[in-house]
Amino acid sequence: MSTSDRPARRPTAAATGRLPWQLLLPSFLAVALLALPVVGLLVRAPWSTLAQQVRDPEVLQALRLSLLTASTSTVVCLVLGTPLAWLLARSTLPGRRALRTLVTVPLVLPPVVGGVALLTVFGRTGIVGGWVYEASGYRLPFTTAGVVVAQTFVAMPFLVLAVEGALRSADPRFDDVAATFGASRWQTFSRVTLPLALPGILSGAILAWARALGEFGATITFNGSFPGTTRTMPSAVYNALNTDFDAAILLSLILLVVSVAILALLRERWLIGAVS
Amino acid sequence: MSGLEAHLVTTRGSFTVDVELRVGAGEVVSVLGPNGSGKTTVLRMLAGLLPLTSGHIRIGAVTIEEPTRGLRSPAQSRGVGLVPQESLLFPHLRVRDQVAFGPRHRGSSRGESRQEADGWLGRTGLSELAARRPAELSGGQARRVAIARALAARPGLLLLDEPLAALDVRAVLELRSFLRRHLADFDGPTVLVTHDALDALVLADRLVVLDRGRVVQAGAPRDVAAHPRSHHVAALVGLNLVQGTAQGRVVTVSAQQQVEVVTADEHDGAVFCSFRPTAVAVYACAPSGSPRNVWRGEITGMTPYGDAVRLEIGGGLPLLADVTATAVAELGLAPGSTVWSTVKATDLDVYPV
Numbered sequence: 176m177s178t179s180d181r182p183a184r185r186p187t188a189a190a191t192g193r194l195p196w197q198l199l200l201p202s203f204l205a206v207a208l209l210a211l212p213v214v215g216l217l218v219r220a221p222w223s224t225l226a227q228q229v230r231d232p233e234v235l236q237a238l239r240l241s242l243l244t245a246s247t248s249t250v251v252c253l254v255l256g257t258p259l260a261w262l263l264a265r266s267t268l269p270g271r272r273a274l275r276t277l278v279t280v281p282l283v284l285p286p287v288v289g290g291v292a293l294l295t296v297f298g299r300t301g302i303v304g305g306w307v308y309e310a311s312g313y314r315l316p317f318t319t320a321g322v323v324v325a326q327t328f329v330a331m332p333f334l335v336l337a338v339e340g341a342l343r344s345a346d347p348r349f350d351d352v353a354a355t356f357g358a359s360r361w362q363t364f365s366r367v368t369l370p371l372a373l374p375g376i377l378s379g380a381i382l383a384w385a386r387a388l389g390e391f392g393a394t395i396t397f398n399g400s401f402p403g404t405t406r407t408m409p410s411a412v413y414n415a416l417n418t419d420f421d422a423a424i425l426l427s428l429i430l431l432v433v434s435v436a437i438l439a440l441l442r443e444r445w446l447i448g449a450v451s
Numbered sequence: 452m453s454g455l456e457a458h459l460v461t462t463r464g465s466f467t468v469d470v471e472l473r474v475g476a477g478e479v480v481s482v483l484g485p486n487g488s489g490k491t492t493v494l495r496m497l498a499g500l501l502p503l504t505s506g507h508i509r510i511g512a513v514t515i516e517e518p519t520r521g522l523r524s525p526a527q528s529r530g531v532g533l534v535p536q537e538s539l540l541f542p543h544l545r546v547r548d549q550v551a552f553g554p555r556h557r558g559s560s561r562g563e564s565r566q567e568a569d570g571w572l573g574r575t576g577l578s579e580l581a582a583r584r585p586a587e588l589s590g591g592q593a594r595r596v597a598i599a600r601a602l603a604a605r606p607g608l609l610l611l612d613e614p615l616a617a618l619d620v621r622a623v624l625e626l627r628s629f630l631r632r633h634l635a636d637f638d639g640p641t642v643l644v645t646h647d648a649l650d651a652l653v654l655a656d657r658l659v660v661l662d663r664g665r666v667v668q669a670g671a672p673r674d675v676a677a678h679p680r681s682h683h684v685a686a687l688v689g690l691n692l693v694q695g696t697a698q699g700r701v702v703t704v705s706a707q708q709q710v711e712v713v714t715a716d717e718h719d720g721a722v723f724c725s726f727r728p729t730a731v732a733v734y735a736c737a738p739s740g741s742p743r744n745v746w747r748g749e750i751t752g753m754t755p756y757g758d759a760v761r762l763e764i765g766g767g768l769p770l771l772a773d774v775t776a777t778a779v780a781e782l783g784l785a786p787g788s789t790v791w792s793t794v795k796a797t798d799l800d801v802y803p804v
Contacts, residue, residue: 348539354526355498355533356604357556370543 213431220428221421228425236403237411238429244319244407245387248326252334252383255327257376260338261364265347275339282332289328290396297324297397321398322405326387334383341375342368381441388434452476453511455608455640459496460506468492468664469506474640481643481655481672485683489664490644491536494610497642498533499526510607510640530557532606536613538597540585546596547572547581553604571603575633591622595629602633609634609641615650630654648687652676660684678802679725691731691770693724694804702801710767713744715796721804728761730798731772734791735782744794746770750786753779764792 221228228234262268263275281289297304297315308314315321349371353363369376391409398405400414408430415422455474461467468489474480482490495501497508499516507517516523532553540549547568554564572578577592577599585593594614601609614630615623631654634641645651651658652672660668660681668680679685685692695702697718704710712724738745748766755761759773762784772792774784784790 346539348535349541351498351500351526352533352535352539353541353552353556355500355529355531356553356600357527357530358552359527359556362556367541371541373543 216424216428216431219424221425224421225425228422229429233402234411234426234429237406237408237426238433240319240322240403240406241388241408241430242433244322244326245384245390248323248330248387249334249380249384251323251327252331252387253376253380256331256334256379256383257338257369260335260379261342261368263335264339264342265350265368278332278335280332281329286329286390286392286394287396290325290393293325293328293393293397297321317398317401317405319404322394322407325393325397326390329390329393330383330387333386334379337379337382338372338376341372341379344375345371377441381438385434385438388430452607452639453513454478455497455508455510455642457497457508458506459493459503459508461492461496461501461504466664468496470659470661470664470666472642472659474642476640477638478657479634479641479643479655480657480659481645481651482659482661483645483648483651483684483687484661485646487663488661488683490646490661491612492664493661494533494612494642494644497608498531498610499524499529527556530604530607532601532604532609534594534597534601534609534611534614536616538585538593540588540593540596540600542585544584545581546577546583546585546588549585549596550600550603552600553606557604568603571599575599575602575629589622590618591626594618594622594626598630598633602637607639609637609639611641611643613645614643615645615647627653646687648676648684652688678723678800680723680804685725689771690725690727693768695722695724696720697722697801700796704768710746712768712799713796714799714801716801718801718803722801723804725800725802726794726798728771728773729759730794731770732793733762733764733772733774733778733782733784734793735784735788737791738793744796744799746792748790748792750784750788750790753784753786762790764790768792 259278263271263278268274284292294301294316296302299305299308299314299316304315315324345368349367350363353367354360358366389409390407391413394405394407395410395413400406400410406414408426412423412426412430415426454476455472457470457472459468459470459472466489470489470493472480472482472493482493484490492501496503502523503516503518505518508515514520514522515529541552544552547565549568550571551561551564551568554567555561559567569578569581572581575595575598577595580588580592580596585596588596598611598614601611611630615626618626627650634643634654643651643654655672658668658670658672658675659666660675660683662681662683668675668684675684676688679688679690679692682692693702693704693712694706695704695712697714697720699717699719700714702712702714702718702722702724704712714724737747746766746768748764748768748770750762751765752763753760756773758775760776760779762772762774764770764772770792778784782788782790
């Protein structure tokens with residue numbers, strides 16, 4: 176229980192000598208590659224007209240749509256993905272290995288391909304979509320709901336893998352104890368397992384949210400880019416790129432600030448508090 | 452309340468546990484044994500966390516599990532109260548909700564179960580801790596909460612897994628009297644698993660000693676302690692134990708054919724001989740004179756033990772000997788020293804296997 180008798184994780188400089196340049200140089204290049212583009216955004220931002228451009232209704236519309244769809248798809252990921260993660264981590268379901276592989280496919284699939292794949296199923300002539308369209312006249316692509324589906328498709332694996340990891344590292348003996356006190360499996364899940372895995376679930380949700388917010392390829396392929404319904408921030412950036420580079424920079428900057436701010440806020444509020 | 456009657460059999464790989472256990476209502480039976488003897492496995496089977504491969508578990512007239520008849524009631528409907536190793540308090544629940552957990556899942560409403568929890572916290576003197584989280588409790592407090600949590604579930608069978616292990620000496624003393632008091636109040640059968648003989652002797656009405664998944668001895672604590680039938684129990688109660696074959700007054704030690712033990716009375720067949728470490732006299736050179744038990748050996752360990760020094764002596768007959776610190780100095784004893792140990796025949800306790 177006490178951590179004081181663990182050996183120190185970092186060796187002391189006195190014991191190991193100078194840092195080797197073979198490790199320092201690549202690290203430096205990595206940091207430069209990661210940080211310079213952000214610096215570039217800040218340097219090239221149209222600071223003088225910023226205040227006025229931010230209030231542009233089209234920008235606000237795209238921002239609102241992005242926040243709405245990313246948050247909605249995160250909720251969908253949580254509701255559907257957490258039970259799936261539990262099945263993968265705790266059940267003895269046959270074929271769990273194959274299931275996990277299936278879940279990770281969207282991680283390695285290029286988002287554009289994901290968009291095409293979604294069209295083949297949910298498109299107006301798709302396997303499911305065609306049937307729904309003929310029955311009710313409803314089509315999913317090119318709607319805000321379609322945006323949520325595309326974002327959920329790409330974000331779900333992040334949530335499932337993070338939550339599965341959290342459930343695996345949570346001590347299963349607590350589940351046993353809960354069972355001996357008369358808790359059913361569902362009660363054990365909702366009252367013991369879930370609260371214990373909460374930090375992992377929250378970090379999974381944050382990962383999924385960030386992925387959904389930045390989602391572009393699958394969204395634009397599946398839904399196009401219509402202002403107000405399917406033009407999210409990344410689509411708006413792409414759109415502006417062809418007409419007004421300054422506007423693209425501005426939109427990018429907003430996206431950057433919003434995501435960093437929300438991540439920082441959540442880390443502060445949830446992750447730190449929940450862990451300690 | 453009704454008693455427990457169980458024949459617990461499970462096989463995992465090459466390890467088989469096969470234990471018969473009867474515990475009357477209000478009785479405390481302690482399952483004692485070294486690590487890996489199957490103690491925790493026994494408890495897990497009773498709790499329903501590990502299925503039996505054969506045998507049965509009955510509480511009163513109700514059969515809870517019997518594989519040959521396809522009977523098995525799951526852990527959640529057995530009505531046991533488990534005090535697991537290391538307490539395992541739910542990290543996210545305050546003490547009150549911790550203790551309310553059992554009542555809440557046995558049909559009481561949230562309010563009722565909180566009230567029941569408050570009652571138990573009062574009875575166990577833990578009311579002050581009601582609003583604390585497990586991380587804010589000391590090891591001893593956490594154990595008491597775990598015990599209150601198990602009792603609050605109004606179990607038909609109480610199971611305790613090493614409730615006194617890994618605590619500091621003071622906490623163990625307090626917790627032992629706490630356990631004594633509350634186990635006496637509990638009117639169902641209690642099974643207490645421990646590797647500590649003192650806990651077993653103080654808390655249990657009856658002991659069951661396990662080794663390699665089998666019962667090697669069962670009986671009242673006093674009898675088990677006086678006449679140990681396994682090296683583990685002998686070591687736990689601080690006795691030397693020798694197993695051998697008696698022929699008249701000579702016992703040939705089973706483990707070491709050349710070594711013999713001379714007894715005061717005549718015996719025949721397989722016997723145990725036990726003797727106290729204080730009955731052993733140690734010499735730096737071979738003693739001459741009266742015909743006594745003399746064994747040559749080498750000191751393998753020395754530890755202070757009360758006013759004395761406990762010597763671990765290896766060789767033909769491994770044994771423990773308690774000598775005074777003065778003797779250690781005078782004889783120049785040190786690990787590696789060759790010594791001759793002697794025991795009077797009248798100091799030997801001899802009983803059949």
